[in-house]
Amino acid sequence: MKDIKIIDIRHMRGPNMWTYTPVLEALVDIGELEDCPSNLIPGFYERLSAALPSLIEHRCSYGERGGFLRRVQEGTWPCHILEHCTLELQALAGMPGGFGKAREMSDRGIYKVIVTCWHEVVTRAALASARELIMAMIEDRPFDTAAAVDKLKRLADRHCLGPSTAAIVGAAEARKIPSIRLLPGGNLVQLGYGARSRRIWTAETDRTSAIAETISRDKDLTKTLIASCGVPVPEGRLVDSPEDAWEAAQDIGLPVVVKPYDGNHGRGVFIELTTQEEIEAAYKVALSEGSGVIVERCIQGAEHRLLIVGGRLVAANRSDTASVTGDGKHTIVELIASQINSDPRRGTTEEHPLNLIRIDSAARMEIARQGFTPESVPPAGQEVMIQRNGNHAFDVTDEVHPDAAAAASLAARIVGLDIAGIDLVCRDISKPLAEQGGAIVEVNAGPSLLMHIKPAVGKPRPVGQAIVEDLFPAGDDGRIPVVGVTGSRGTTQVARIVASLLSLSGKWTALASSEGIYLDRRLAEAGDRTGFEAANRMLTNRSAEAAVFENGYDVMFDQGLAYDRCQVGVVTNIDPQQHIGRSYIEEPEQVFSILRTQVDVVLPTGVAVLNAADELVADMARLCDGEVIWFASDATLPRIVEHRAQGGRAVVLIDGVITLAHGEQTTPLLAAADVALLAGDAGETDNVLAAVAAGWALDIPAYVLRTGVETFDLI
Structure with a gap:
């Protein structure tokens, strides 16, 4: 029977043997299909290219548009097709790009398929859908691509970042x-x-205070505070009944706005109300959307949303109005569907910058004010307003007058928000507010950024970049020193010593190792804690000023690394025979590919600490983006001699003394005989040298290195 069977799936959550980003690695058995490349399946190419036409964009090994489909036409195997279809289904669901590979294993018909994993749930579903699609194409039966993509979109909306x-x-x-x-x-x-x-x-x-957010939700308090500092706001007050709302409107002067005192998203907001009937009806709806109601003077003009980040205007949008034009034949509901909601920019997903127009209470009131109902058929040529202030979808950032920007910035600062969405009403945002009677009507915490990222009209604004720049000034990458230690032996001891050296240097250090979790030299949790979860906990510990991780082969093989890059990566040694035999790992080169990940992630400003006496480890030097520090008991090894001749660094034994060698210079640290740890096992000498090299790479002073190694107590 011809089938594609997914035997096992491994989720690698961080940098791994395949790539720097999270992936799913699927072990796949294609059985009899090993004898059926795509060019031998009648009609397969035509059916696949029709079912998933966007595969034309996949360049594949030919490096040109249509390259992958050319491979399908010429003949390729199902797992290669599975890789590309999985990636394309994810792309159609809103997760474009990514990494993919298909690799044949030693057993006939067995492959590993590796694809970028945006979210495990979504990518697993994409892999399953891709398999179903391919089998449908092989068996010449229908496959609903649109339904599959729609399902993935819903999963992505539920599980991926907003x-x-x-x-x-x-x-x-x-x-x-x-x-x-x-x-x-x-x-x-x-x-x-x-x-x-x-x-x-x-x-x-984490700079957004709870007090500031609470103030912003209280519209009356917000207006009082910002008005006291000279920010223009509309006159208004809280009301407690429909009758009180009408009385307030008369005091303020018509027209007025009626809105919830603590509502959001524009729900229950009614503008330009002029009659007692309208105001009292609006009160009841507004009350249902909040815990109180405000009546305030109606400011003439369009509503604008100004985004303030760190006291600076970074984006501004203007709201749109929505109206229909009668044709004497169709109802207002039908005209909304044909004239407004047919706009492809309108929809219910994040891909749509404009919302669908619905007949809610505010729309019904607006239509009624013009003498119609939603079921009315307006005369030909008659314009009917449906919504006066809708989506803030029109970018006007470059038009904002400095006076308006300054008022918005001041309002955010008075409320206390580091990121604020300021709602400002005026006729012309390019002119001073005072000369046109403009005013700030709301200050919002946690404003949506989508309107600025994907405006319906105008250019997108780099609002995410502005927030990151406010959180991390130039030169701040948010990193603490991270040290990763891997190899076949000695990794626990090296990690323990390095963590001890960091602690002695004055840094609050977290360590995750096979012996447990250590927090600032205190054993907080005993047992093997070399997995992804334990390391992740160390990186999210906001006390940690440095972190050291022992990364065992199995963890790197199964899960990948928990960190994206590190300051120092240590590889103690590689014994391929210790790791060969699991999940088609059969050659020393495969073991090398897994453990090399530790060197791959060393920062350009970082250091790889490598065993000069181990040929496989030494071969990793060419993969390091940063500096290499060798360690070895034999200072006369050719690669160390050559490295020093080029001005490089090494930690070696010279006449029984642990020595820091930098080019021609040597700095004796201490005699190996004075290190209690080295009294017995000669193998531990390499561990100490590796730890000293890591400490040196971290700029720990020599006297601290000396004291730390001399006093280190493994027990």
Whole structure:
């Protein structure tokens, strides 16, 4: 029977043997299909290209548009097709780009398929859908691509970051600032590591105070505070009944606005009300949307949303009005569908910058004021207003007058918000507010960024970048010193010594090792804690000023690394026979590919600490983006001699003394005989040398290195 069977799936959550980003690695059995490349399946190419035409954009090995489909036409195997279809289904669901590979294993018909994993749930579903699609094409039966993509979109909406958070995280990644999602299905994200980290939740940060947010929800209090500092606001007050609302309107002067005292998203807001009937009806609806009602003077003009970040205007949008023109044949409801909601920019997803217009209570009142009902058929040529202030979808950032920007900035500062959405009403945003009677009507915490990222008209604004720049000034990458230690032996001891050296240097240090979790030299949790979860906990510990991780082979093989980059990566040694035999790992080169990940992630400003006496380890030097410090008991090894001749660094034994060698210079540290740890096992000498090299790479002073090694107590 011809089938594609997914035997096992491994989720690698961090840098791994395949790539720097999270992936799914699927072990796949294609059985009899090993004898059926795509060119031998009648009609397969035509059916696949029709079912998923966007595959034309996949360049594949030919490096040109249509390259992958050319491979399909010429003949390729199902797992290669599975890789590309999985990536394309994810792209159609809103997660474009990514990494993919398909690798044949030693058993006939067995492959590993590796694809970028934006979210495990979503990518697993994409992989399953891709398999179903391919089998349908092989068996010449229908496959509903649109339904499959729609399902993936819904999963992505539920599990992936929202647009505001994603914009900030994307801007952080562009600055090489790491991120950690703190809630699997939410938008709480940490940027940076340990004590240097900051946290965001959509458009709120750890600088957004609860008091400021509470003030912003109280519209009357907000107006009182900002008005006292000279910010123009509309006259108005809280009312407690429909009759009181009408009385307030008469005192203020018609027309007025009636709105909830603590509502949001524009629900229950009625503008330009002029009659007692309208005002009393609006009161009842507004009350249902909040805990109280405000009546205030109606400011003439359009509503604008100004985004203030760190006291600076970074984006501004104008709201739109929505109206229909009668044709004497169709009802207002039908005209809304044909003239407004047919606009492809309108919809219910994050891909649509404009919302669908619905007949809610505010729209019904607006239509009634013009003498119609939603079921009325307006005369030909008659314009009927449906919504006076809708989406803030028209970018006007470059038009904002400095006076308006200054007023918005002051309002945000008075309320106390680091990120604020300021709602400002005026006729012309390019002119001073005073000369046109403009005013600020609301100050919002946690404003949506989508309107600025994807405006319906105008250019997108780099609002995520502005927030990241406010959180992390130039030169701040949010990183603490991170040290990763891997190899076949000695990794626990090296990690323990390095953590001890960091602590002695004055840094609050977190350590995750096979012996447990140590927090500032205190054993907080015993047992093997070399997994991804334990390391992740260390990186999210905001007390940590440095972190050391022992990364065992199995963890790197199964899960990948918990950090994106590190300051120091240590590889003690490689014994391929210790690791060969699991999941088609059969050659020393495969073991090398897994353990090399530790060197791949060393920062350009960082250091790889490598065993000069181990040929496999030594071969990793060419992969390091940063500096290499060798360690070895034999100072006369050719690669050490050559490295020093080129001005490089090494930690070696010279006449029984642990020595820091930098070019031609040597700095004796202490005699190996004075290190209690080295009294027995000669193998531990390499461990001490590796730890000293890591400490040197971290700029720990020589006297601290000496004291730390001399006094280190493994027990």
